[in-house]
Structures are given as structure tokens and as C-alpha cells.
Amino acid sequence: MIMPIIETERLILRAPRAQDAEPIAHYLNDFDVAGNLARVPHPYYLSDAEAWIRTRHADVEVDDANFSIDLKGAGYAGHIGFHPGLDGPVIGYWLGKPFWGRGIMTEAVIAALDWFFATSRAPIVYSGVFHFNRASLAIQEKLGFTQTGRSQLLCLAREAEVEHIDTQLTLGVWKARRT
Numbered sequence: 001m002i003m004p005i006i007e008t009e010r011l012i013l014r015a016p017r018a019q020d021a022e023p024i025a026h027y028l029n030d031f032d033v034a035g036n037l038a039r040v041p042h043p044y045y046l047s048d049a050e051a052w053i054r055t056r057h058a059d060v061e062v063d064d065a066n067f068s069i070d071l072k073g074a075g076y077a078g079h080i081g082f083h084p085g086l087d088g089p090v091i092g093y094w095l096g097k098p099f100w101g102r103g104i105m106t107e108a109v110i111a112a113l114d115w116f117f118a119t120s121r122a123p124i125v126y127s128g129v130f131h132f133n134r135a136s137l138a139i140q141e142k143l144g145f146t147q148t149g150r151s152q153l154l155c156l157a158r159e160a161e162v163e164h165i166d167t168q169l170t171l172g173v174w175k176a177r178r179t
């Protein structure tokens with residue numbers, strides 16, 4: 001699949017490109033961001049961002065699609081993407097701190113899930129949050145994700161296992177929400 005460009009009222013979701021490395025490194029090298037993510041080390045360097053972007057290809061599987069989030073008029077703001085987990089596709093996301101608290105990620109998650117469920121055959125999308133991440137849990141619960149349990153997940157930035165609230169969203173709930 002060739003990565004699509006998804007446009008919303010305030011955002012453009014598009015394939016990551018080499019020029020994103022600098023803002024990615026800038027915004028991800030922030031413990032308040034990385035400490036809420038499982039797989040981002042701290043500190044986080046430009047070379048980490050460049051290496052990650054090199055793993056992204058124009059032609060990817062739907063459940064491996066990663067989008068850079070551009071805020072119209074402002075430029076690179078963060079990231080939203082899918083990766084294949086043990087049970088099925090997993091959605092993850094982050095936003096540079098200057099962009100928090102304006103409903104931007106809610107807008108991005110809705111757009112990404114609309115695209116994903118329309119494109120993939122997956123009946124469920126998995127996600128979750130570290131137990132202290134109230135903002136991310138608020139986004140997920142407001143969009144129809146339900147809590148399915150707790151697990152321990154390694155947080156690279158914290159160099160520790162952290163209690164994780166596991167969540168999932170079914171296609172049925174998403175369709176019902178959209179009609």
C-alpha cells in the first residue's frame with residue numbers, strides 16, 4: 001500500500017520524510033513525551049530520528065502505516081501510527097509539547113482510525129496507556145476504546161517496566177460511533 005495523505009480541518013497526516021528528523025528529535029527529546037511512550041529512549045538524538053525514518057518505506061502494510069502530523073500553518077507537530085502487535089494492530093501517537101491541550105490528537109486519532117478501519121480487514125485495534133497517562137486515556141475512552149486489563153510494559157525512557165492499562169477498540173463500536 002502507498003501511504004495516503006489524510007486531511008482534516010486543522011491537520012495533514014502524511015508519510016514521514018527525511019526533513020522530519022530534526023523536529024522529531026527536538027520534540028521527542030523531552031522526558032514528558034518519551035516517558036509516556038514504550039519504545040523511545042531518553043535522551044533521544046537526531047541520529048535516532050534519522051535511523052527511524054530510514055526504516056520507513058513508501059510501500060508499507062496497512063498495519064505498519066506511520067504518519068507525520070502537520071498542523072496547518074505551523075508544520076510538524078507529532079506522530080501517529082500503527083504497528084503489528086501480538087494480538088493485532090496497535091495504534092500509538094505523540095505530540096510535541098507546544099501542541100498539547102488543543103484537541104489536536106483527538107482530531108488525528110479519529111482521522112487515523114477512520115482510514116485504518118476503511119482500509120484494513122482488522123476487527124479490533126489495540127492500544128493502551130501507562131497508568132499515569134490520563135490525557136491519552138481520556139482520548140481513547142472518549143472514542144470508544146475499552147480497558148481490557150493491565151500489563152507490565154518496558155518503558156525505554158524510564159528504563160523500567162511500568163504498569164500499562166491495556167485497551168482495545170472494535171470495528172463495531174467505531175461504526176456505531178460514526179453513524
Ligand SMILES: CC(C)(COP(=O)(O)OP(=O)(O)OC[C@H]1O[C@@H](n2cnc3c(N)ncnc32)[C@H](O)[C@@H]1OP(=O)(O)O)[C@@H](O)C(=O)NCCC(=O)NCCS
Pocket residue numbers: 032033034036037093094095096099100101102103104105106107128129130133134135136138139142
Ligand atoms: C497524550 C497526548 C497525545 C494528548 O494530545 P492532545 O492533543 O493534548 O490531546 P487532546 O487535547 O486531543 O485530548 C486530551 C484529552 O485529555 C484530557 N486531559 C488532559 N489532561 C488530563 C488530565 N491530567 N486528566 C484527565 N484528563 C486530561 C483533556 O481534557 C482532553 O479531553 P477532552 O477533549 O474530553 O477535554 C499528548 O499529551 C502527548 O503527546 N503526550 C506524550 C506522549 C503520549 O502520552 N502519547 C500517548 C501514549 S499512550
